[in-house]
Amino acid sequence: MQNHNMSDIIEAYLKKVLNRQEQIEIRRNEIAALFDCVPSQINYVINTRFTIQHGYLVESKRGGGGYIRIIKVQLLDESEFLDTMIEIIGESISQKDSQSIVTKLFEDQLITRREAKLILIAIDKSYYTMDNKAEKNMRARLMKSFLTNLKYEDPNEYGGE
Template sequence: MTDIIEAYLKKVLHQQEQVEIRRSEIAQLFDCVPSQINYVINTRFTIQKGYLVESKRGGGGYIRIIKVQVLDEMDMLNSMIDIIGDSINETDARSVVHKLYEDEIISKREAKLMLVAMDKSLYTGERLIDNRLRSNLLRTMLANLKYEEPNKRKADNS
């Protein structure tokens, strides 16, 4: 059901830059509980995946999902570095890498290497320390990409 709801919302977003929904109406449309709509939005429409979510509670409340449009590669890398912050878990780190690959900021090979470096098997098992180390590593990789010539990377991706 989660995949179906996600596909529906992405189809709407493909036709327009943003979608404004009422949780109860979507739940009724898909014959599910409103909390399932929350789950889809909270896990499938994150900033790491290129979406901004705004909500207003109450009787006239809504949830607005906006597909983020990045102006250029440098903006994307800077945004991702800000999003990563001082700590990031493996799932969110993977989302960041996948988004960069989808937007052709990094090559398939770069994505594979970055994903290996994000894998939980490489870390100590202490979540707070692991998330900080993962964050430092990923931010350093992205900062390094900022100083590489974009045209050279695009030629390497071919």
């Protein structure tokens, strides 16, 4: 539980810095020292909470002068965002990554709370009786279909004017 709380603290710190600027460069060891944790804890936070699904791009350079750069993704429009998500999904996606995408769509007001709940139900692994690979492939097809549908939404569909 300590690691979970530390992850939340590190994430909050990095997001606070990112709220003031579009990108940051950090040194893993320096941040680990700041929070008195192991460097792998920093990797964990970055790899799980600063993904493209969460609206961040991460670049890194290894070696003595190495750094990790976290950039807030600035998408030009809704369509570009949806295209990026479709590309990231590829042929397979986990439930956790799908949930992150749905959360981002809701936070960015591209879907309603009700739509988010419906999508989360559709991608829930408890409904799939196939093997793990087939489940992830089916979820990817569903997610891409949802995203494509958002991209080309027809206002006249389902009784709209």
